[in-house]
Amino acid sequence: xxxxxxxxxxxxxxxxxxxxxxxxxxxxxxxxxxxxxxxxxxxxxxxxxxxxxxxxxxxxxxxxxxxxxxxxxxxxxxxxxxxxxxxxxxxxxxxxxxxxxxxxxxxxxxxxxxxxxxxxxxxxxxxxxxxxxxxxxxxxxxxxxxxxxxxxxxxxxxxxxxxxxxxxxxxxxxx
Amino acid sequence: xxxxxxxxxxxxxxxxxxxxxxxxxxxxxxxxxxxxxxxxxxxxxxxxxxxxxxxxxxxxxxxxxxxxxxxxxxxxxxxxxxxxxxxxxxxxxxxxxxxxxxxxxxxxxxxxxxxxxxxxxxxxxxxxxxxxxxxxxxxxxxxxxxxxxxxxxxxxxxxxxxxxxxxxxxxxxxxxxxxxxxxxxxxxxxxxxxxxxxxxxxxxxxxxxxxxxxxxxxxxxxxxxxxxxxxxxxxxxxxxxxxxxxxxxxxxxxxxxxxxxxxxxxxxxxxxxxxxxxxxxxxxxxxxx
Numbered sequence: 001x002x003x004x005x006x007x008x009x010x011x012x013x014x015x016x017x018x019x020x021x022x023x024x025x026x027x028x029x030x031x032x033x034x035x036x037x038x039x040x041x042x043x044x045x046x047x048x049x050x051x052x053x054x055x056x057x058x059x060x061x062x063x064x065x066x067x068x069x070x071x072x073x074x075x076x077x078x079x080x081x082x083x084x085x086x087x088x089x090x091x092x093x094x095x096x097x098x099x100x101x102x103x104x105x106x107x108x109x110x111x112x113x114x115x116x117x118x119x120x121x122x123x124x125x126x127x128x129x130x131x132x133x134x135x136x137x138x139x140x141x142x143x144x145x146x147x148x149x150x151x152x153x154x155x156x157x158x159x160x161x162x163x164x165x166x167x168x169x170x171x172x173x174x175x
Numbered sequence: 176x177x178x179x180x181x182x183x184x185x186x187x188x189x190x191x192x193x194x195x196x197x198x199x200x201x202x203x204x205x206x207x208x209x210x211x212x213x214x215x216x217x218x219x220x221x222x223x224x225x226x227x228x229x230x231x232x233x234x235x236x237x238x239x240x241x242x243x244x245x246x247x248x249x250x251x252x253x254x255x256x257x258x259x260x261x262x263x264x265x266x267x268x269x270x271x272x273x274x275x276x277x278x279x280x281x282x283x284x285x286x287x288x289x290x291x292x293x294x295x296x297x298x299x300x301x302x303x304x305x306x307x308x309x310x311x312x313x314x315x316x317x318x319x320x321x322x323x324x325x326x327x328x329x330x331x332x333x334x335x336x337x338x339x340x341x342x343x344x345x346x347x348x349x350x351x352x353x354x355x356x357x358x359x360x361x362x363x364x365x366x367x368x369x370x371x372x373x374x375x376x377x378x379x380x381x382x383x384x385x386x387x388x389x390x391x392x393x394x395x396x397x398x399x400x401x402x403x404x405x406x407x408x409x410x411x412x413x414x415x416x417x418x419x420x421x422x423x424x425x426x427x428x429x430x431x432x433x434x435x436x437x438x439x440x441x442x443x444x445x446x447x448x449x450x451x452x453x454x455x456x457x458x459x460x461x462x463x464x
Contacts, residue, residue: 113421
C-alpha cells in the first residue's frame, strides 16, 4: 500500500472542501463539509466515524491501477484499488476506527447502449464491491447506476451523507 | 415545439469567433502552416505568450536548467503545436463561462472541449488516413451549440428538456422532442455561420450520432463521437444531461477501440487537461468537474 500523501488533509474554503476527479480528502473539522460534483461513471465514496467525527471522501475514475501504473503513483485516487486504501488510512491517521466507519457510495453510471464491451461505471461498481467484501466492509448507503449525474456531500458535523440529482436531494445516511 | 428558427436567430447574439482562431482553423483545414503568422498572433497577445513560454519550457519540450525565450519557444514547439496552443487559448476564452443551459459548472464546458480535442487527436493518430489536427479541432468545437443555447435559454433549457426525458431516451432525443432541434444541430449551424468548412460543421452535427454507412460515413465523425464518450467516462463536462447519450455500435469496431485503450485514454485525459489549465492559469480543482 502506498504511503498516505500529505495532500489528503486539505483546507476548507467557505466551509467546504471540493474533491475533484481522481482526488480524495480526509477531515476532522466539524464545521466543514466534503463535496464532489458531477459523478458520472466515476464513483464517490464517503467514510465517517461518528465517535471520532473523522471522515473522508474519494472520487475515483477507473477500477484498476493496472491501466497506468505510473499515473497511479502520482495520483492514486484516480483508481479504486489504490484510492480506497488511502482513503481508509487517511481517516485512521486522524483517529477513526474501522469497526465504527459508516461507508456510502454514489455514481457508477453508464452511457446508454454500451454493447457490454466497456461498461466503465459497472466495472467501477464491481471492483468497489470486491474491495469491500475482501476487507469485510459493509456499504450502508448507496445510490449507483443509471445514466444520471450525481453530487455527493458529507457533512463533517454529524456524518450526514446526501446525494443530489437534478436539484433533488436524498439522504443516504443516517437512514 | 419546433423552436429552431428562434434558437438560430439567437445565435446572432453570440460573440464572434476570434479572428486569430478563425485564421488558425483555416490553416489547419488547408494544411498550410504559416509559422510567421502564428508568431505574430502570439506576440500581440500576452496570455498567449505566457502559454507558449509555459509549454516551450515544460519538461516535455525543453532541456532542464535552461529557460527559453518566446522566439526560441515558437521554433521549438513548431507550427502544429503552436496552432493547438492558440486554439486552446482563443476557444477557451469563448467557452470558459459556457454551459449554463446544460447545468455545467463554470469551466466544465471548456474542460470538456479540451478533453474532446485531446481524445480525438489521439484517436486520429491511431487511425490510419485520419488528419489528427482536424480531429483535435472538431473534438474541441463539438459542443459549441451549447454556447448558443446558453445565450438563448440559459438554465431554462435543461429544465424544459428534462420534462421530455425518459430513462431509455438519449438527451438529444429529448432536446428534439422539446425544441425540435438539439445542441449538435445548433452547433453545426453556428459553425457554418462562423464560415468554418462544412466537414467541420458535419463533425459537430454528427458527434452524437455518426452515420454508419456510405456515403455519409466519415471516420472523422466516428472519432469525434468516440472522443465525446471518452470525455463522459472521464467525468469531464458532465452536466444535468448526465450520461444520457448512446455509444453508437459501429464506432468501436471502426476504430478498433478496446476496453483497455479506452481506460488508458480516460486516465490520460485529465492530465492533459490539467496541463493546459495550468498553462492558462486556470485552477482545475476549484471548479472540479
